[in-house]
Amino acid sequence: MSGRRLHSLAAWLAMTGGGLGIVLAFYVAAHAWEHSRLPFPANLGNARAAALLAQRPDPAERLKFAIVGDINNGVETFEAVIARLREEKDVSFLLLLGDCAADPNPHLHDYFVREFAETGLALPTFIVAGNHDVDAGKFDYTQFESLYGPANFSFRFHGDLFVGLGGLHTPQKRRETLAFLEHTLRDARPAVRRIYVFMHFAPTAASGIPTDGFDDSTEFQALLETYRVNYVFSGHYHRLARTEVNGVVYLVSGGGGARLRHDQFEDIGLFHHLTLIEAGNGVTSEHIIPIPPASLVAQGLEHHVERFALTVLVPAFGSAPLLCGLMGLAGTGALAWGVSVLWRQRRRGSRRPGRTHDRAPDARVPE
Structure with a gap:
């Protein structure tokens, strides 16, 4: 390939990349501005949700609550889950079973919070920590509890006891959680009808649910059986x-x-x-509503571009305006260079004299 053609190819690539850079700058700016306008949801977090729930009257007949686990990178599918939940009537609260963030990172937690706020859901929403939500040195329990309230919590509603166990992911916190569970169950068991426990890991290696190295699992399981817990809801495995x-x-x-x-x-x-749970008249029923997954394009390209920009690039550059300004300038510069190169090449080509070819003289027929 000649040098002129390579120069032309580089110009076209610069124009394409520059145009994409300008589009991405506007895209990131729009999403960053949209996220910045969203306040922390007043209904998200264990202390906030408990306070809101305490203001609600007990259901007259059947209790109904919702469960969602393991959102991770699937924000578009989660939005579809919440949209379906909004169609349900008489749901008292929502409980998230952990791994709401893709990794234990403050920027990813902030991203989840803003995406949750975008759904507009007003239900009291509790959350237990998953192994992708907390990790010492990255996003520890102090940070988690500052954002979402106590990792371990309990509340009574409709004559039933609900226990959230988020402190499973460090040895010290797990021992605290085991003591919290025993104390809570011992004090409440005589006065409640049903007990529901929520945690990220399933504390059993029984047939149907494999183990995943959950330390102290047998001790947790013994407490659950001793105090006749009715249901244990968990996530971690991306399925039902x-x-x-x-x-x-x-x-x-x-x-x-x-x-x-x-x-x-x-x-x-x-x-x-x-998952929807209904309880009343001594019976607890489970309703599982399938949710179609988001398209590969939505779940892959668009979401990952947004998440990478807002949770990696923006923190690295310190602010969204700086990042978007630099992207816009770089894109404009690349686009302008590519246009100028192609324009100069075209101009030179139009000035180049046409080639002349020697032609044989016309043959003349003698008269």
């Missing part, structure tokens, strides 16, 4: 699964948006979903 061990129902509901995984399960529960 259910089993019952010694009178305790273990329901895995990890289909809130994260990429589905086979793990060690059968394929029957491999779909995104919303």
Whole structure:
């Protein structure tokens, strides 16, 4: 390939890249501005949700609440889950089973909070910490509790006890959580009808739910059986699964948006979903609502560009205006250079004299 053609190719690439840079600058600026306008949701977090729930009257007949687990990178699917939830009536609260952030990073938690705010959901929303939500040195329990309220919590509603166990991901916190669970169950068991426990890991290696190295699992399981806990809801596995061990129902509901995984399960529960629980008249029923996953384009390209820009690039540059300004300048410069190169080449080509060819003289026929 000649030098002139290489120069032309570089110019076209610069124009294409420059145009994309300008578009991305406007795209990031629009999303950053939109996120900056969203306040922290007043209904998200364990202390906030408990305060809101305390203001609500107990349901006259049946209690109804929603469960969603493992959002991770699947924000578009999570938005579809919430849209479906908004169609339901008489839901008292929502409980998130952990891994709401893709990784234990303050910027990713902030991204999740803003995306949650965009849904406009007003239900009291509790959250337990998942292994992608907390990690010492990255986003520890102090930061988690500052943002979402206590990692371990309990509340009573409709004559039932609800216990959230988010402190499972460090040895010290796990021992505190075990003591919290025992104390809470011992004090409340005589006065409540049903007990529901929420945690990220399932504390059982029984048939139907594989183990994932959850330390102290047998001690947790012994407490659940001793105090006749009715249900344990967990996530971690990106799917749906259910089993019952010694009178305790273990329901895995990890289909809130994260990429589905086979793990060690059968394929029957491999779909995104919303879980609704209804309790009344001595009966607890489970309603599983399948949610179609977001398209590959939406779930992949658009979401990852937005998330990468807002959680990696913006923090690295210190502010969205600086990042977008530099992207816009770089894109404009590349576009202008490419246009100027092609214009000069075209101008030179138009000035180049045409080639002349020697032609044989006309043959003349003698008269």
